[in-house]
Amino acid sequence: MQNAIAHADRVYESARQRSAAASSPIVASWRRCMTMHRLAPEEAHKPLFLIDSEFQQARLAAADLLVESADELDRIFQAVGKAGCCLMLTDAKGVALERRGAAGDDKEFRELGLWSGAIWSEASVGTNGIGTALADERAVVVYRDQHFFTSNIGLSCTTAPIRDHMGHIAGALDISTCRDDVNELTVSILTQTVRDAAQRIEGNLFRRAFPEARIIIVPNAGSAALSLIAVDHDDIILGATRAARQVLRLDDALIAQGVPAVDALQEQRGDTRSDLLEAERAAVRRVLSRANGNVSHAATLLGISRATLHRKLKKLEIH
Helix, strand or coil, X not given: CHHHHHHHHHHHHHHCCHHHHHHXXXXXXXHHHHHCCCCCCCCCCCCEECCHHHHHHXXXXXXXXXXXXXXXXXXXXXXXXXXXXXXXXXXCCCEEEEEECCHHHXXXXXXXXXXXXXXXXXXXXXXXXXXXXXXXXXXXXXXXXXXXXXXXXXXXXXXXXXXXXXCCEEEEEEEEECCCCCCHHHHHHHHHHHHHHHHHHHHHHHHHHCCCCEEEECCCCCCCCCCEEEXXXXXXXXXXXXXXXXXXXXXXXXXXXXXXXXXXXXXXXXXHHHHHHHHHHHHHXXXXXXXXXXXXXXXXXXCCCHHXXXXXXXXXXXX
16 A cells, blocks of 8 residues: 555656656656546556447457467467466557467456456556557557556556558557566566567568568668568559658658659669660560570560560670
8 A cells, every 4th residue: 555655656746847757758658647638646547448349340440450460469479478478469549459368367467457358548547558659659668666557556568569551550569467576677578579579560561551562671770660662563662661761751642652662762773764774674684584594485485586685685785
């Protein structure tokens, strides 16, 4: 009881200091909980739950996310499920769409609200891994008494947001535990696991959105963020992840207009005539490769004579 009172006092004192909120994401979240959501840390607050029809609708709206996350959820659960951890996938509103947890921990997790259908937004549960990651749009760790409500200070959460193919927040991946013996090193390891898995899910969503496109990794020095563009057969960019958009200064309007990948990547090319020659050279080389270097066969595939192909090979300097 004394710890709960001390925690509430600390939240009130810290949240009232603008300087503390400016320098600490956790305190900034506490302040949002008090000023925006009108919450009080001493309240015994459990997450709200959707009714079944609302829950099914939320799952239907996030169908692609559920499909592309399934393997990652299973893989992570195999690694941490027996260690007293609960794994949850939420949508962009913090609704827990999927969860994984050991059967022996179900009762405790259910009482805490770590269950499918629960809403883990900041407005619902105050500062917590899922809600704060979604509010800040970045990976976060909320360790024990960093939670807003005193009823949640036994939890340790690490969460990473998941973005869709347009760079918008699609959901979040979270690992939570209420084990007393968890330490910051363990949470650090879980954090890297969550971030890596969230990035793989983002990659899955991106490739799903552009199944016929060529996917190119964009150099992004000093950042581990997923930086991909999808390019069509004419070298026009069809889509880009958020990190790629930032690196290449792309937005929805530019992508809709049609930007050549070579221009966005600032690759060194010549004039338009040179571009045409390069395109022809690439096409001829592809056919030669398919023909295993047999010029006669390649000429047949191109619908031209062997002599014409020889002249093209000389002109294009293909040996």
